[in-house]
Amino acid sequence: xxxxxxxxxxxxxxxxxxxxxxxxxxxxxxxxxxxxxxxxxxxxxxxxxxxxxxxxxxxxxxxxxxxxxxxxxxxxxxxxxxxxxxxxxxxxxxxxxxxxxx
Numbered sequence: 397x398x399x400x401x402x403x404x405x406x407x408x409x410x411x412x413x414x415x416x417x418x419x420x421x422x423x424x425x426x427x428x429x430x431x432x433x434x435x436x437x438x439x440x441x442x443x444x445x446x447x448x449x450x451x452x453x454x455x456x457x458x459x460x461x462x463x464x465x466x467x468x469x470x471x472x473x474x475x476x477x478x479x480x481x482x483x484x485x486x487x488x489x490x491x492x493x494x495x496x497x498x
Contacts, residue, residue, distance in 0.1 A: 413460055414458065415465075418458040418466060418468070419458075421454050421457060421458060421468075422454045422455065422458050424450075424454065425450040425451045425452075425453060425454025425455070426450075426451055426454070428450035428451075429447065429448060429449075429450045429451040432446060432447040432449075432450070433447055457471075
């Protein structure tokens with residue numbers, strides 16, 4: 397009889413929070429922000445928003461969330477639930493089935 401701790405899955409994650417794809421997405425956002433820092437001159441608020449947009453978006457996507465791994469996983473499940481609706485046909489205990497032997 398083995399006792400498996402409730403947080404055993406977290407031991408497989410990087411820093412007990414992130415999957416490799418999460419860090420990859422965050423690194424891409426950070427690299428794009430760094431490139432935009434040198435390429436765009438921030439004279440207006442819009443230019444500053446464009447410069448900081450990739451890192452803010454990447455940070456919001458990989459931010460941990462209760463009952464889900466992170467926001468990206470929540471959005472994936474949300475889109476799958478509303479785009480691929482499943483229809484479950486439930487028959488109660490008092491339904492007369494035409495294939496029953498009674």
